[in-house]
Each structure stands twice: as structure tokens, then as C-alpha cells.
Amino acid sequence: MCLTRSKTEHQRKQKYALANYALAISLMKPQYIPQNIEAKWQEKWDAEKLYRSTIDPNKEKYYALTMLPYPSGNLHIGHWYAMTPGDARARYMRMQGKNVLFPMGFDAFGLPAENAAIKRNLHPKDWTYDNIANMQKQLRSMGAMFDWEREAISADPKYYTWTEWFFIQLFKNDLAYRDKKAVDWCPNCNTTLAREQVWGPDRVCERCGTPVIKKELEQWFFKITDYADELLKFDGMDWPEQIRAMQTNWIGKSHGASVTFYSELGDPIEVFTTRPDTLWGATFMVLAPEHPLVTDLTTPAQAQAVADYKEAASKQTDIERESTVKEKTGVWTGGYAINPVNDAKIPVWIADYVLMGYGTGAIMAVPAHDQRDFEFARKYDLKVIPVVGAADAEPLDGDTMEEAAIVNGDMINSGELTGTPGADAIPTAIQFLEERNIGKGTVNYRLRDWLISRQRYWGSPIPMIHCKSCGVVPVPEEELPVLLPDDIEWLPSGESPLKLHPTWKYVKCPVCDEDAERDTDTMDTFMCSSWYHLRYLSPDYAQGPVDPEEEQYWMPVDSYTGGAEHATMHLIYTRFFHKAARDMGIVHGDEPMLQLRNQGQILGPDGLRMSKSRGNVVDPDKQVSMYGADTVRAYLMFGYRWKEGGPWSDNNITGVSRWLQRAWNLVHDTVGAEVGKNAAKKARMIERKQHQTIARVSKDMEAFEFNTIVSALMEFTNTLIDASKDAAGSDAFNDAIRDLLLLMAPITPHIAEELWAVIGGGFSVHQQSWPTADAEKAKEDEITLVLQHNGKTRDKVNVPADISKADAEALALENPSIIKFLDGREPKKVIFVPGRLVNVVG
RNA sequence: GCCGGAGUGGCGGAAUUGGUAGACGCGCACGACUCAAACUCGUGUACUUAACGGUGUGUGGGUUCGAUUCCCACCUCCGGCACCA
Numbered sequence: 001m002c003l004t005r006s007k008t009e010h011q012r013k014q015k016y017a018l019a020n021y022a023l024a025i026s027l028m029k030p031q032y033i034p035q036n037i038e039a040k041w042q043e044k045w046d047a048e049k050l051y052r053s054t055i056d057p058n059k060e061k062y063y064a065l066t067m068l069p070y071p072s073g074n075l076h077i078g079h080w081y082a083m084t085p086g087d088a089r090a091r092y093m094r095m096q097g098k099n100v101l102f103p104m105g106f107d108a109f110g111l112p113a114e115n116a117a118i119k120r121n122l123h124p125k126d127w128t129y130d131n132i133a134n135m136q137k138q139l140r141s142m143g144a145m146f147d148w149e150r151e152a153i154s155a156d157p158k159y160y161t162w163t164e165w166f167f168i169q170l171f172k173n174d175l176a177y178r179d180k181k182a183v184d185w186c187p188n189c190n191t192t193l194a195r196e197q198v199w200g201p202d203r204v205c206e207r208c209g210t211p212v213i214k215k216e217l218e219q220w221f222f223k224i225t226d227y228a229d230e231l232l233k234f235d236g237m238d239w240p241e242q243i244r245a246m247q248t249n250w251i252g253k254s255h256g257a258s259v260t261f262y263s264e265l266g267d268p269i270e271v272f273t274t275r276p277d278t279l280w281g282a283t284f285m286v287l288a289p290e291h292p293l294v295t296d297l298t299t300p301a302q303a304q305a306v307a308d309y310k311e312a313a314s315k316q317t318d319i320e321r322e323s324t325v326k327e328k329t330g331v332w333t334g335g336y337a338i339n340p341v342n343d344a345k346i347p348v349w350i351a352d353y354v355l356m357g358y359g360t361g362a363i364m365a366v367p368a369h370d371q372r373d374f375e376f377a378r379k380y381d382l383k384v385i386p387v388v389g390a391a392d393a394e395p396l397d398g399d400t401m402e403e404a405a406i407v408n409g410d411m412i413n414s415g416e417l418t419g420t421p422g423a424d425a426i427p428t429a430i431q432f433l434e435e436r437n438i439g440k441g442t443v444n445y446r447l448r449d450w451l452i453s454r455q456r457y458w459g460s461p462i463p464m465i466h467c468k469s470c471g472v473v474p475v476p477e478e479e480l481p482v483l484l485p486d487d488i489e490w491l492p493s494g495e496s497p498l499k500l501h502p503t504w505k506y507v508k509c510p511v512c513d514e515d516a517e518r519d520t521d522t523m524d525t526f527m528c529s530s531w532y533h534l535r536y537l538s539p540d541y542a543q544g545p546v547d548p549e550e551e552q553y554w555m556p557v558d559s560y561t562g563g564a565e566h567a568t569m570h571l572i573y574t575r576f577f578h579k580a581a582r583d584m585g586i587v588h589g590d591e592p593m594l595q596l597r598n599q600g601q602i603l604g605p606d607g608l609r610m611s612k613s614r615g616n617v618v619d620p621d622k623q624v625s626m627y628g629a630d631t632v633r634a635y636l637m638f639g640y641r642w643k644e645g646g647p648w649s650d651n652n653i654t655g656v657s658r659w660l661q662r663a664w665n666l667v668h669d670t671v672g673a674e675v676g677k678n679a680a681k682k683a684r685m686i687e688r689k690q691h692q693t694i695a696r697v698s699k700d701m702e703a704f705e706f707n708t709i710v711s712a713l714m715e716f717t718n719t720l721i722d723a724s725k726d727a728a729g730s731d732a733f734n735d736a737i738r739d740l741l742l743l744m745a746p747i748t749p750h751i752a753e754e755l756w757a758v759i760g761g762g763f764s765v766h767q768q769s770w771p772t773a774d775a776e777k778a779k780e781d782e783i784t785l786v787l788q789h790n791g792k793t794r795d796k797v798n799v800p801a802d803i804s805k806a807d808a809e810a811l812a813l814e815n816p817s818i819i820k821f822l823d824g825r826e827p828k829k830v831i832f833v834p835g836r837l838v839n840v841v842g
Numbered sequence: 843g844c845c846g847g848a849g850u851g852g853c854g855g856a857a858u859u860g861g862u863a864g865a866c867g868c869g870c871a872c873g874a875c876u877c878a879a880a881c882u883c884g885u886g887u888a889c890u891u892a893a894c895g896g897u898g899u900g901u902g903g904g905u906u907c908g909a910u911u912c913c914c915a916c917c918u919c920c921g922g923c924a925c926c927a
Contacts, residue, residue, distance in 0.1 A: 240846095240847095241846070241847085242845095242846050242847065242921080242922085243846095244846095245845055245846050245922085246845080246846075246921090246922055246923080248845085249844085249845060249846090249922075249923055249924095250922090250923080252923090252926065254926075254927085256927085271927080272926095272927065273927060274926095274927065275927085286927090326925085328925080351925095352925090353925045353927095354925085354927075355925080355926075355927090357926090358926045358927075359926070359927060360927095362927095363927045364927085365927090366927095370927070371925095372925055372927080373927085375925095444926080444927090446923095446926060564921080564922095565921090567921095567922075568922085568923095638854090638855095638866085638867075639854060639855080639867085639868095640854075640855085641854095641855075643847090644847095644848080646854070646855095647854090649853085649854070649868080651853085651854090651867095651868050651869070652853085652854060652867065652868050652869095653868095654867090654868075655854095655866085655867040655868055656867080658867090658882095659866095659867085661882095707854090707855070707856085707866085708855095708856070708865090708866080710866080710867090711855090711856075711865070711866035711867070712865095712866080713866095714866055714867075715865080715866065718866090784862070785862095786861080786862050788861085788862090788907085788908075789907095790907065790908085791861090791906090791907055791908035791909095792908085793862060796862070828907085829907065830907095831861090831907055831908080833861055833908095836861050836862080837861055837862075837908090839861080839907055839908065840907090841907045841908090842907095
């Protein structure tokens with residue numbers, strides 16, 4: 001007892017001594033406090049112009065682009081999630097020896113500025129630029145390699161001069177035109193919207209969620225449909241299947257024929273059909289209620305019914321009208337048309353299931369082979385004539401069939417084409433139409449021209465002048481920009497102050513010098529963002545939208561990252577814009593962005609979309625002040641599949657924070673250490689892990705798989721911590737630490753820079769070359785050979801990695817476990833997979 | 843209805859030219875340190891079984907010596923489009 005106690009006393013004293021020693025050491029070693037190093041390095045990087053990117057013809061260029069933010073006031077954690085992996089990858093490319101451009105700017109025009117201005121009695125310009133100043137500060141706290149000398153702000157006159165200039169070029173090239181038609185109008189935002197800015201089955205405004213209404217207005221359109229076919233081509237483009245599919249569906253190309261029917265009175269009625277082989281089964285026609293020929297066709301007896309129906313249809317909302325569940329309704333005009341293929345006299349109806357906005361607004365109805373026409377025919381007791389034979393089925397009976405037969409069978413009941421095999425039916429029918437000059441093969445698109453007029457103040461003015469005698473004429477290019485007036489007054493009506501400004505719109509016509517008026521609409525802000533990637537290249541260039549030398553060097557964008565929600569808006573507009581600019585000789589190449597990758601979305605900790613009203617918004621500034629920018633960056637890359645996103649987690653971020661602490665301590669504890677006695681034993685193991693990690697990180701960087709990059713770096717760090725006891729100070733160990741810091745540099749740029757300085761690497765870690773993986777060094781010497789019986793693992797043995805087939809099989813056959821499961825049977829087969837397993841079958 | 847994507851421990855997620863399912867991290871349990879707690883460090887952690895073993899990647903089949911991976915038929919969830927002629 002007594003002896004034990006005294007021994008314990010002694011141990012305790014020793015422990016205290018050790019603890020005091022450790023405390024002394026820890027006082028000398030700086031603690032990892034991210035806030036102490038992050039701002040310091042950001043300032044140094046700025047001062048040294050570390051991220052300035054200029055043309056270097058001797059280097060391969062790499063244009064990395066991330067979608068520019070709207071200056072809403074505060075950076076969202078989603079911005080970090082979208083941007084920091086892009087930054088890591090841009091840094092990786094730079095260390096790979098490429099001349100990398102990674103710019104940033106602001107999509108600064110738009111409605112929220114006006115709404116905020118009205119609410120708080122501010123000027124939209126002040127609101128916007130205050131927000132930009134704040135967000136620039138926040139963006140700098142990310143530690144991203146943005147080249148701020150290339151910043152572009154779309155609301156800046158030196159930017160929107162060229163947005164206006166582009167408008168004029170489109171106008172001069174016949175790609176911009178005015179048209180009066182029923183367009184979508186948001187009563188809350190007081191402006192028209194493009195079709196793609198109207199969302200969902202409820203048809204609500206993309207911005208504010210208010211249901212849109214139709215308004216008949218004269219507006220500016222861009223002829224994006226001229227490029228429909230080219231926009232369907234994605235050759236050589238590394239874009240996600242999802243986005244290509246969405247754009248393809250949006251453009252909605254369908255092949256078929258246009259056929260001209262004639263009314264009894266001789267008016268031509270053109271229809272589009274994807275099934276010209278069913279023409280002989282057209283037993284009636286249906287026009288959209290708004291179709292211009294409806295009045296001519298309507299007989300006096302039906303006039304009242306037709307007028308009532310049109311009236312009712314016009315009062316319906318689009319939601320009601322386009323509902324697929326609604327029972328079909330319609331009325332007969334009293335008129336007839338002649339089916340040009342068989343001279344049959346068929347009644348002409350109007351019905352709201354035919355839309356004026358698609359095709360010609362008129363259809364031939366083939367109830368036997370189209371479900372919508374079938375339902376209509378049965379309801380109004382119209383004839384049903386089958387003209388396509390369902391292969392190997394009983395012949396259809398038009399009077400008794402219960403649903404339309406949607407088949408591509410042989411043609412029947414079709415005059416001289418009867419008997420045409422199903423496979424040839426459509427081309428044969430088209431040939432028939434063309435020979436008789438009653439129709440032709442054609443294609444139809446769902447895509448519509450891009451409506452760009454907005455009845456708002458805070459946007460780029462449309463540089464056009466309306467003159468009573470000369471019509472609509474462009475502002476002379478040398479007079480650009482048409483500046484927005486600063487002295488504006490808001491009216492309770494919410495109307496654009498441009499319209500009501502006392503002097504702004506009154507000008508002389510540039511052609512005849514008579515009194516004229518400016519266009520008081522501004523452009524859709526998607527116009528600004530369609531070419532921002534060009535303005536970054538030369539934001540101060542005054543002779544054109546982009547310096548041709550810069551354009552020639554940097555374009556196209558090599559890698560573009562951003563949200564998938566822009567699939568049918570920004571991402572289609574910018575492609576159109578690029579192709580139009582190419583045809584005007586402003587840019588080269590067919591596509592603006594070679595590679596596209598979409599990130600997912602970070603949700604609140606509760607798994608729901610972040611919103612102020614839910615109170616589940618994660619503020620990046622707060623996270624940065626708590627953990628530091630490096631931890632926030634690495635956590636966002638580590639915790640999610642970047643493509644998928646997911647809920648923010650306060651728990652999981654601690655794992656990343658601990659990793660950086662460990663890495664910090666590892667470097668500080670081992671720098672300048674004396675070589676341990678057992679260092680040589682560990683050298684091979686360290687070198688192997690080092691080269692395996694280089695290979696993994698490089699591969700995953702290319703593939704945008706950031707989560708596995710961080711886990712590989714954690715493994716490598718843990719391996720080095722394990723090895724440090726024996727191997728610290730050895731060449732192998734120091735070399736591994738060096739590479740660890742290089743591999744960390746793109747992910748966690750501040751701590752990597754700091755620790756790089758600690759090991760005496762010199763400024764800057766970000767100017768070093770990316771390490772190269774040596775496959776020979778990464779190779780395993782020993783492997784775990786899996787021994788299986790009938791495909792089930794029964795044992796595992798450690799063997800040399802290059803074990804021969806014979807040796808491995810012998811090992812398996814004499815293994816007690818395998819012998820037991822073989823239970824005396826002769827093995828039927830033995831399978832050897834080198835480096836992996838032996839499977840004994842029997 | 844059509845197009846696209848995804849279903850793996852308590853949780854985030856690894857691993858697919860078919861070859862040890864669950865890397866890395868969180869959480870949890872136990873231990874060390876501490877008067878104590880926190881931090882930190884160590885060990886363990888799919889389910890089931892006393893153990894041998896058995897089961898297990900949304901469901902049901904199939905191919906194979908061997909399937910998270912390939913094939914067939916479904917289910918669920920997410921995103922987009924939707925009377926598009």
C-alpha cells in the first residue's frame with residue numbers, strides 16, 4: 001500500500017512537470033485563430049496584385065466564371081456555396097500552370113432596387129451602390145482569387161452604354177422588332193414579363209409570385225427563334241444533360257406538315273400537324289377563339305353563340321383555359337371547310353383547347369387518332385373515321401371506339417395512299433401534299449421570341465426614338481449612352497418615372513429634327529447578363545463592348561458555374577446573344593461557355609428553403625466570424641455533394657474546424673524538428689499516402705467532386721500526425737507536409753499561405769506548381785487478399801501486392817476457413833482477381 | 843402524362859470498365875487527462891446472434907463464381923414542361 005502510494009505520488013509529480021512543460025510549449029506556439037491570419041493575407045494578396053490576370057500569349061488561358069450576384073444587400077450562404085468551389089478550382093487550374101481569369105461583378109439593374117427605393121424613400125442608384133459596397137467587402141472575406149480590376153457593374157453608364165449599343169446592333173440586323181400582342185403582365189411589378197419569367201401551373205411572376213394577367217401591348221422582341229435550330233445543337237459542349245434537356249424541351253421542335261384548308265368562301269386556313277398521314281381522318285376543324293378568320297366563317301345563325309363563347313374565353317384566366325383536366329368546350333361557327341386531300345366538307349368549330357400562341361392557332365381534328373379531338377367529337381357528336389390500322393388488331397370502328405388510337409400503323413381509308421406501310425406513312429403523305437401543292441413538310445417550335453420591354457425605371461434605357469414622320473429610329477450611336485435621369489419622382493400608381501419625367505423623353509428626331517419622344521421602357525435585365533462575361537474582359541474599354549484583343553485571348557469561357565434555375569432563361573439568352581454577336585463579327589466561336597456545372601442549394605438547418613420569414617437563414621458573415629473563412633469554405637465543399645446541396649448543419653462544420661486545427665498543430669509541432677530514430681521505417685508509407693492523395697485530389701478537382709477532396713486531405717493529415725512521432729524532421733516527412741499545404745491551398749487559401757510561410761516556403765503558396773502524382777510511388781507494396789468461397793468473403797490475408805495467381809490460389813485452398821466451407825468437395829473453379837481476391841467455387 | 847435527376851448506417855456522405863459495402867466527418871458509447879466540466883487524445887460504433895454464423899445499398903425478379911454497380915418490371919422523392927396539334 002505504502003509503496004504504491006509513493007509511486008503514485010511520484011507519477012503525479014512527473015505529470016505536473018510534463019503538463020507545465022506542455023503549457024510552456026503551447027504558449028510559444030501560436031494558436032490557430034483564423035481571424036488573426038485571414039485579413040492579413042487578403043491584404044497582402046491585394047497589395048501584391050496576386051490575382052491580377054493579364055493576357056500572356058505564352059500561357060494557356062483558362063476563363064473560369066461564376067454567375068454574378070444581384071446586389072440585394074447581403075451575401076447569402078448560397079453565394080459562398082456557389083462561388084468558393086469555383087474559386088478552389090480556378091486556383092487549382094492556376095497552380096497547374098494556366099493563366100486563369102476569375103472575375104466578379106454585379107447584375108445591378110432590376111426591380112428590387114426600385115421597390116426598396118419607393119419603400120424607404122431612397123434613390124435606386126444609392127440603394128444599389130451601397131449594397132455593392134457592402135457585398136464587395138463580403139466577397140473579399142471569402143478569400144477568393146477575384147480579379148477586381150476587371151469588375152463590371154451593369155448599372156454603370158460605361159457598362160450600359162454598350163447594352164444600348166447591342167440593342168441597336170440587333171435592331172440594325174433585323175433581330176429586334178416591335179409587335180402588338182397579348183403579353184404577360186405582372187400587376188404587382190407593373191411590367192410585362194417574358195414567357196419564361198412566368199412560372200408554374202399557377203402562372204405567377206418569377207420575381208414576386210403574383211399571378212400574371214394578359215395585356216395587349218406594343219413591345220420590343222428579340223428574334224431568338226431565328227436561332228432555334230442552332231440552340232438545339234450542343235456539339236462539343238460539356239453541359240449537364242439536365243440543362244440540355246430543359247433547353248431542348250423549351251425550344252420544343254416538332255416535325256410535321258403545314259396544310260392549307262379552304263373555307264367554303266375560299267379563305268385559306270393553314271394548320272400544322274405532326275401527323276399528316278392522318279389527314280384523311282380529319283372530320284372537322286377547330287380554330288382558337290381569337291383566330292382572325294372566325295368572324296368571316298361564322299354564319300348569322302351561329303353569330304350569337306360564337307360571340308358568347310369568345311366573350312367567355314377572353315374572360316378566363318390562362319390557368320383555367322390551359323387546364324388539362326377541364327372538359328373540352330366549343331361552338332360551331334356554322335361554316336365549313338374542304339379537306340384538301342379528299343374534298344370532304346367538314347364543319348369548322350372554335351374551342352379554347354386550341355391556342356392562338358402555338359402553330360397557326362387552327363387545327364385539323366382527327367378524332368380517331370387524337371385523344372383531345374376524340375373527346376371533343378364524342379361530346380358534340382362529330383364523325384370519327386379511323387385512317388390508321390392498328391397492326392394485328394381488329395379494324396377500328398369509328399362509331400364504337402372508346403378512345404383515340406395513338407398508333408403509327410399502315411394507312412387505311414386514305415384514298416390512293418391506302419395501304420402505305422406505317423413506317424413510310426408520314427413521308428409519303430408529305431410527298432403527296434407537296435406534289436399537289438396543298439401543303440409541305442415543315443417544323444414548328446414551342447420557343448417564342450424574347451420580350452424585352454419592361455415598364456420600369458431602373459434598367460438600361462431602350463435607345464430608340466419615336467417620330468411621327470420617321471417612325472421608330474435608333475439613337476445615333478455617337479450619342480450613346482441614353483442616360484437614366486437622376487431627378488425622378490415616384491407616383492403612387494407605380495408607373496415608371498421615365499414616362500412621367502417632365503423633360504427626359506422629349507427629343508428631336510435624329511433623322512428629321514422634328515419633335516419626337518424617347519422610348520420610355522427599359523430592357524429586361526437578362527439583356528445585361530447576356531454579355532457580362534465579355535465586359536469583364538475590358539470593363540473600361542470605350543471603343544466597343546469588348547476589346548477585340550482581350551476577346552480573342554480569353555473567350556470562350558472554359559468553365560461556368562451557377563444555378564440550374566437559369567436553364568431556360570439566362571443560359572438560353574446568353575447563347576442566343578453570343579450567336580447573334582458572332583454573326584455581327586463581335587465575338588468568335590459558336591458558344592460562349594464550353595463547360596457548365598450547376599450546384600445544388602443550401603437549405604436552412606430545418607431542411608427548408610432559407611427565408612427571412614422562416615427565420616432559418618444562415619448568415620455567412622456570422623459563420624466566418626465564428627469559424628473563419630477557410631473552415632466555412634472547406635465545410636461547404638466537404639459536407640455536400642456539390643451538385644445536390646442540402647441542409648446547413650452546425651454540427652458537421654465542427655469536423656472541418658478540427659481538421660484545420662490539427663493541420664495547424666501538425667505543422668507548428670514538427671517544423672524544424674530533429675530527425676527521429678525510426679524515420680526511415682515510415683518514409684515509404686508517407687510517400688505512398690502523399691502520392692495517392694495528390695492523385696485523388698487532382699482527379700476530384702477536375703470532376704467537381706469537392707467533398708472527397710477534403711476527405712482525402714483529412715486522411716493525409718491524419719496519416720502525417722500518426723507518422724510525426726517517428727518521422728518528423730525527415731526529408732520524406734517535410735516533403736509530404738509541403739505537398740499537403742500545396743493541396744490545401746485551393747480549398748483553404750489563408751491557412752495554407754500562413755503555414756507555407758511557417759515552413760519557410762516564401763510568398764506565395766498560390767504561385768507554386770501543383771504537385772505531380774507518381775504512380776510508382778503511390779503503389780501499394782502489400783494488399784489485403786480477400787478469400788471467398790462461392791462469392792462470400794471467408795477470410796482476409798495480407799500478401800505482397802504482386803502475388804502470383806498460383807500462390808494466391810494455393811493460399812486460398814489451404815486456408816482453414818475455405819476448407820471448412822468447401823466441406824470436402826472438389827473446387828469446380830478458382831477465380832483470381834489480381835490485387836483483390838481469390839474466389840473458390842465448389 | 844412527358845423529360846431529367848436521386849433513393850446506401852442514427853446523420854452528411856464514400857465506393858460503380860461487376861471484385862472487402864459504409865472511406866472521411868458528425869453523433870453516440872467507453873477510456874485517458876481534470877477536483878470537475880469543456881477542450882484534446884485513444885478505442886469502438888450497419889443490423890442480428892452467447893458464439894459459429896446469418897442478413898443488409900427503395901421493392902420484386904433476372905444474368906453472374908461474385909451485383910450498390912448490368913438487364914427487366916415497379917415504388918417513392920426532387921426539378922422542369924404540360925390541351926403544343
